[in-house]
Amino acid sequence: MPERPFAGTQPQTLYFQVREALRGRILDGEYRQHQRLPSESELMRAFGVSRITVRQALNDLVKEGLIFKLAGKGSYVSKPRPVQNLSRLQGFGEAMSRLGYKSVNRMVGLVNLPASTRVAAALLLEEGETVTEIRRARYLDNEPVALDTSYVRAELGKRLAREDLVARDIFLIIENDYGIPLGHADVSISAILAAEEQAQWLQTRSGAPLLHIERLTHERNGNPLELDDIVYRGDAFSFQARVERD
Amino acid sequence: MPERPFAGTQPQTLYFQVREALRGRILDGEYRQHQRLPSESELMRAFGVSRITVRQALNDLVKEGLIFKLAGKGSYVSKPRPVQNLSRLQGFGEAMSRLGYKSVNRMVGLVNLPASTRVAAALLLEEGETVTEIRRARYLDNEPVALDTSYVRAELGKRLAREDLVARDIFLIIENDYGIPLGHADVSISAILAAEEQAQWLQTRSGAPLLHIERLTHERNGNPLELDDIVYRGDAFSFQARVERD
DNA sequence: TGCCACAACTTGTTATAACAGGTAATAATC
């Protein structure tokens, strides 16, 4: 097996390993912005895998916007962007660190409370059933950019209450520590005005434009797991995506 | 050839035909929300294509959020959403009609002007070179939801000036009439406040929250083609996406 | 009737193979 650099505690699919190896080289600067990557044939030989495995890895990176392909020419590294990417479900800290940014969280609060109609419906609970509400502020370069309110079932909330939610992403805790694989999220993006409390935490003025994200994250088996309400400062953050025509 | 229902003026790939046939059945109501689709084996037999062709078609629909897959169980129709989908590059009217909504455009204006620094850089022009600015308001159910300002090179703008931009999407004109295949777009989403003119067109108040989309669309060969600034009313529209974990 | 094992069915991963059409380099010709 020629080049399987990924050493993890769990066996990984081949395309996962190839993808992460290429990502590492892009983030390390071995492949620069706009530089052409090795061809599929070269990657097949280098990693000792079939072409379809290489293509799956490359297409995942295309989907994330890290590279782009030109028919007949090859694959190229995209221009880096400090963004929350919509092509792939990942936590904030996870997304920023993949792009080389350092993010910090601050706890606003963690309480158990009865589920509202909206939260109950999203998490498939009875209205009034106990849920855990976790609130955090997100900082980039020591500047608050987002306020995140998460709702999970009380059993999961009890476990999470014992975790270091300042330094760690909930997604990674759930996957790595609790062994619950994540599936997909349904994400809604809209624009709102900052309320007083939001403005204070985000160090902006009341009435300032905010991006509001509602995200319902599911386990891989389809069960709803976590409902998030996230507001981002409109002047300090944007979502970016590369969208393919087809 | 058993089931190739798509009859178009241009030859289409097999996975495109399978995908569009399935889309049609979902939108026609033949496959209902949460209903299970035929298995991959069944679709292979029904369409007389290989499994990889069926999977490509299904995965594209997954990518768009129209269906979701559960390992070992099958594929299911997702809950329908009246949204501008971020998974796939398409014009506003195109997106809405695929979801069964009727959208209408109104021309705000079409002028040739010197390219600003931003527009010139995006379209790879010299600053001051002539570009065409096309401005339109978008209506859903007779209600203004978006204001769209597009910049294209003057040669393309001259041709577009002769088209019916009220009834038709620019993307479809460019692809179908001019034979220029589209590739990808780089999209940025942020939140802003409505300026006076925007508020008037969108029938909302000055200072209301708007979603601001900046989109640079490329030809398939990578050349930049069109720069769009689109603002959507925050209270009447949102973007939604289904994001996979991986 | 309930439980367990096995078979059938499902999607996911990976392999090999061939052809199509686009791009770039090289060789041949004027």
Next chain:
DNA sequence: GATTATTACCTGTTATAACAAGTTGTGGCA
């Protein structure tokens, strides 16, 4: 030297095949 044709290389599409892991149904046994 410039132009054209050919070759090599590139990604895109499609096919067949096999194995892995998850899900569901069926049959046998207690």
